[in-house]
Amino acid sequence: MSSPAAITLIQRLPANSNASPSLNLPLAAEERTRSRHRFETLDGQVVYLHLPRGTVLQDGDLLQTEDGLIVQVVAKPEPVLTVTAPSPLQLLQAAYHLGNRHVPLEITETYLRLSPDSVLQEMLRHRGLAVVEEVQPFQPEVGAYGGHQH
Numbered sequence: 001m002s003s004p005a006a007i008t009l010i011q012r013l014p015a016n017s018n019a020s021p022s023l024n025l026p027l028a029a030e031e032r033t034r035s036r037h038r039f040e041t042l043d044g045q046v047v048y049l050h051l052p053r054g055t056v057l058q059d060g061d062l063l064q065t066e067d068g069l070i071v072q073v074v075a076k077p078e079p080v081l082t083v084t085a086p087s088p089l090q091l092l093q094a095a096y097h098l099g100n101r102h103v104p105l106e107i108t109e110t111y112l113r114l115s116p117d118s119v120l121q122e123m124l125r126h127r128g129l130a131v132v133e134e135v136q137p138f139q140p141e142v143g144a145y146g147g148h149q150h
Helices: 088-100 118-126
Strands: 007-012 023-027 036-040 046-050 062-065 070-075 077-084 112-114 130-137
Touching (some): 077 088, 118 130
Antiparallel strands (some): 007 062
8 A cells, every 4th residue: 555645834824714624733842843844644644844944833723735735733742741839929930940941831820831851840849839740732832032942
């Protein structure tokens, strides 16, 4: 049996697009920062990203091929640390300290999420925060200056 032809994604569709995707492309957070890369889906479909340099993809983004095929980006579950705090102030302080270390960070009203790091995990626990190791979709904030990543 031959494998399906490779798909080359060349543009992101506007957020308000009513297009319906033909394929989902699960990508981890770091993979969503690559604008030019080859991926393979679980079913063996080869997908090439050929997007403008600096493009950072988000969960739910729609991408299109030259011939109109639409693919939806899905945040793939990956190992993360989920951080909760007894008070909003402690969560804000933790976000401040992690930001000083230029750590990609998902920020919500009730938790912070980051990639596993034993040193940061210990620092957070020492500050009185609860840190849980889990496998979840990771959606770090995009930098204030666009797609800039450290």
